[in-house]
Amino acid sequence: MKAKQINRIMYAAAILLMAAIAIYLISGGGWLLNTFLITASLLAGYPTFLKAFQAARLKMFSIELLVTIAVVGALIIGEYIESAAVTFLFLFGTYLEGRSLEKARASLKSLMEMAPLEATVIRNGLRAVIMAEEVVKNDLVVIQTGEKIPIDGRVVSGKASVNEAAITGESIPTSKAKDDQVFSGSILDSGYLEVIAEKVGEDTTFSKIIELVEEAQEGKAKTQRFLEKFAAVYTPGIMALSLLVWAITQDVHLSLTFLVIACPGALVISAPVSIVAGIGNGARNGILIKGGEVMENLAKLNAIVFDKTGTLTKGKPEVTAIKAFGITEDELLLMAAEAEVISEHHLGRAIVKEAERKALKLINKPTDMTVLKGRGIEVSLDGKSLYIGNRKGLSQNEVPIETEVESYATQQEKAGNTAVFIADDKKVLGIISIADTVRETAKETIQQLKSFGINHLVMLTGDNQHTANIVGQQLGMDRVYAELLPEDKARKVKECMGKGINLAMIGDGVNDAPAIASADVGIAMGVAGTDIAMETADVVLMADKLDKLIHALKLSKATVRNMKQNMFFAIATVAILLAGVLTKNVNLASGMLIHELSVLLVILNAIHLVRFSPVSRFKQPARPEKVIAFEEIKCAHEC
CATH class of the missing domain: 3.40.50.1000 (HAD superfamily/HAD-like)
Incomplete structure (x- = not known):
């Protein structure tokens, strides 16, 4: 059944129960009171009965089956007040679970609301406003102050301050200019940009984020999967125990009460509601x-x-020194920049950037480029073979490293630079030193x-x-x-x-x-x-x-801790209630009320994760009894 239908049933059952209370206060009882209570029991119990029937057809023991058996038993023995209270409270608990998951998923909804709906494009010299999903790759998209960026792309003109909170979670705007990347869902705070669309529709980073968060919130933790298996064993176990209670006490009412109060509703939702809230917080x-x-x-x-x-360092290295052997420094830099102009490697980009800073004109285009993983690149430049990379590549190409070259390279490396060797098929032509800041x-x-x-x-x-x-x-x-x-x-x-x-x-x-x-x-x-x-x-x-x-x-620590708190509280509540039932201190209606309150408390505890913020600095935790050192791991390279 849909959530809206269940909500309508719950409201109707609530009205019937209030009417029953009014009749009780006016007349004290009678057939009319029983009619309202039975009607409320059947109405509020319908969604539960339906789920129990569907589970039974699949030969599954569900929590709803426990409630259904108990309610039918209560109706048979004439306990109409308790049957109405149980069905309504169980339905109300389902409503609370749905609302809690909906609130926990609010971060995803807020992300989806950030999705841009329209885009301004220039096609054939004409400007037009179209739907965001109608933008195609290589369209020229115009974004002005206050507008949302509808695509992933590269800036070709303009300057702007862009709020990328939807992508990065950071509210501080970043500056964007020519050749910078922009992402769908970002908001242009001030300025003007013209962007070439590179990814559109469902291929944009923003769309992938929404899809990934949706999938993640459906992903189950090991704890959650364990609880589901536990419920499948727990339900028939409780049914057997309730029969044992009846066999010992011959009290049908007591065994039915035991059956219903044992429902682990709070336990079943303890893990998923925490996971959904934690993942939602992370996405925000x-x-x-x-x-x-x-x-x-x-x-x-x-x-x-x-x-x-790019992880511990900024990933934006700069050229710090140039050393040429047999040619000028500018000739070496120009040669290396022309070879690296089509490379996406961060060191190659640093070389090209340095050539541009020195206003060197890149004329020759490299051909026959070969990327040597972890070593560098080989290209044909102006008909000549050229290698740019590290020592491994030189050794593989059998290019000798003279003492002067080796001494200089070592000196640069000891100073914290990366030495990039430039060589033809005979000798090293020079070294460009590049450094990246932490x-x-x-x-x-x-x-x-x-x-x-x-x-x-x-x-x-x-x-x-x-x-x-x-x-x-x-x-x-x-x-x-x-x-x-x-x-x-x-x-x-x-x-x-x-x-x-x-x-x-x-x-x-x-x-x-x-x-x-x-x-x-x-x-x-x-x-x-x-x-x-x-x-x-x-x-x-x-x-x-x-x-x-x-x-x-x-x-992650807070989320797992939240799950454990919820599980402990849920198990403790059921244990205390069952003890109260067996000692006849807890009846069916009051037990169900306490049970649903425990569900509500579990939900409220999980919702705290939505607003979780690690503002305080880390405190030193208790050290484990045994710290396993890397030295204890016997691996080939002394990990």
């Missing part, structure tokens, strides 16, 4: 958590492996993670060992592994898992995808490479801010 804050099981795994973490570039929040985040009980913090990078060590020492990482290929990172993650280690891998979601997929919890950071991040990672930090990891961990 730019943290996408893919379901209840991920939430539970996130709360168990005691080790985190970080990618360096994120402002990285050191504080690492310190907070340690105080939070994350005992192992490891950094993996494809960068050289010298640069990696400098960043690792600056941040206080426990271990640093450098010069790794993407497959090496995935292997390292696998080697370090198990034996009491609950491990997360956090990276940018693109080149770290294999390692992210290998971890107990894969975390992708930022909206760069969003598609693969959303497909691969269990958690996506949309804001591209490392401190969002702190919010995610605290939220």
